Amino acid sequence: MTGIGFRPTTVADESAIRALLQEAHGFAPGHPMFEHRLLYWKYWEPREGWQGSRSYVLTRDDRIVAHVAVVPAICTWGNHRLKVLHVIDWAARAEAPGAGNILMRRLGLLADAIVAYEGSSAALRLMPLLGFAESNSIVTAYARPIRPLLYLTGAEASRWRLAARCVRSSLWALSAPSGARQAQRARQVAAEELAAASIPWPVPRNGTAVLERSSAVMSYWLQCPAVPMELYAVGEGGDAKGYFVLAFAPGQARLADCWLDCDAPAGWEALVHLAVQQASRRTGVAEVVAICSEPLLAAALQRCGFHARGSRPVLVRAASKTRVPAAEIRIQMLDDDAAYLHSGSRLFWA
DSSP: OOSEEEEEOOGGGHHHHHHHHHHHHTOOTTOGGGOHHHHHHHHTSOBTTBOSOSEEEEEETTEEEEEEEEEEEEEEETTEEEEEEEEEEEEEOTTOTTHHHHHHHHHTTSSSEEEEOOSOHHHHHHGGGGTOEEEEEEEEEEEEESOGGGGGSSBSSOHHHHHHHHHHHHHHHHHSOOOOOOSOEEEEEOGGGGGGOOOOOOOOBTTBBEEOOOHHHHHHHHTOSSSOEEEEEEEETTEEEEEEEEEEETTEEEEEEEEESSOOHHHHHHHHHHHHHHHHTSTTOOEEEEEEOSHHHHHHHHHTTOEEEEEEEEEEEEOTTOOOOSSOBOOOGGGTTTTTOOOSSBOOOO
16 A cells, blocks of 8 residues: 555544445444544543544545544553553445554554454454454453343344244343342432542452543543443442443443442442342333453353353454553453444344
């Protein structure tokens, strides 16, 4: 590829980026993921930990031929802190072979490592060719049905599949524990309350690396225009011992993020039950879903009636001489775009 330029985007590039993503992924005009407010929030809304645009393009003769966006984070474990990027909204025109390699090399200069676990099968097959290697972390998706009859309405599936899904989900829902009365309570925290709220954010523990959170970053997520997001502090009395975030996509409540400042299995189980209880208050929610890459939360999800729905390795492209965590990297939906992606119609996991 000759005459190729690489640059951050501006709001003036929005229509060209939208056209490229629609062409590359076959999305129809009007898809909710291309709404102006969402694109601005993803790419150009100021947020803590990153200066300027989070969207980049390759150009040829001033024409955009490839695009990628990033979700920045700080990965912490032991005494180490790495600047990492999750890649989202990656697309290239057919006339731009090798664009992915150029994009990843350029992005690699902006951080210590690039992390990915989502993407199409074709994109994931390309990852090793772009310098990505499997880490020791596996991300597993989980689902717990709570209103099985809703699987019969509005989902993108054939009638017989809907019926089979409804039967299976009914059995799963009936076998799920109801959750005894908990000593812990969940209290919703609004974005404007975050600065004064005392919430314990994730810290590395038991050899697991975490991606840092802060009140400012959480406030950014609570303003997501694609789906409603709610933050709950968890604790006894006025002391917060942890938190969880629910994101409400069509038919789903997504446990987008959570943390508890203890290693007691019963405490994590109580947190998950509280999240399910809050999600159940919305009548349009058919299922609660989550992703997980750590044993403590995975065990709590399974004890609370969640079923594994598939796993993928976390892929890492590290800069030269960068040391990456040897143990699990704690991955949640808030670490990329999994918390809010949807097509506008119901697409269930169970």
